[in-house]
Amino acid sequence: MADSPTRPDTTGQRSVILITVGQITLWPNGYCVETGVVRGVVTAATINKRARTDAQKLFRRQAILDAADLHFAAVGFDAFSMARLAAQASVAKGTLYLYFETREDVLLALVSAKVAAWGDSFAACLRAGMTDRDLAAACYATVHEDPALLPLLARLDSVIEHNVSIDALVKSKRAFRDVIGLLATRVADVTGLPHAGAFELLTAYAALLIGATRVDQGPALENEDLPDDVRQLIGAFSSDKLFVTNACRIAAGIRLGI
Secondary structure, three states: OOOOOOOOOOOOOOOEEEEEOOOOEEOOOOOEEEOOOOOEEEOOOOOOOOOOOHHHHHHHHHHHHHHHHHHHHHHOOOOOOHHHHHHHHOOOHHHHHHHOOOHHHHHHHHHHHHHHHHHHHHHHHOOOOOOHHHHHHHHHHHHOOOOOHHHHHHOOOOOHHHHOOHHHHHHHHHHHHHHHHHHHHHHHHHHOOOHHHHHHHHHHHHHHHHHHHHHHHOOOOOOOOOOHHHHHHHHHOOHHHHHHHHHHHHHHHHHOOO
């Protein structure tokens, strides 16, 4: 593979160099790698032109998802809209519908990408000899590296999946299964659990994370003058403590075959 090219000095423009190395690949930072030679630079001045090649279409789709990530971070789930996304992505609203059928279709693609990124981050933390508590703490820490991941997961089965095509739903479920399956292999190696037990533990983690983090949605009271007993009660319901403690109990139950 050729060395990665240096991004050109296009101040004020969003740009990406298309190069060749085999199959088309989109890097998270926006670069689009193709086979062969440098194809040129795609900037904000050209992004609104019709995407004709596979590379251009992949770049356009990724550019929309990058904009969706920024838009979601700025406004959250309820205010997320296709009109605002089009403005964020510097494309016509109609262009969005060439790539995504609904608002939820965009969000489903976004959460799928975030789950895959989390899987890579979590896998990088795994090491031999980890205790159940170590494993749970690593899961909690890595899933919170992206503040948008849990809010999206919390609405996945209640809202997002109700407003996408069956084909998109099936593709997303399979992608999630593949991420968990690969992680289960690694978790089995470091914990001694069988693969099926590691897979069960990771799916339980997902459900537990969504439930535990909802307790963090109350008012910020850290700087308030609260009675000690109330402060202790609030601390007992912190999501990290709830998650790690109950994740360890689930792991123990799986080991016992419960």
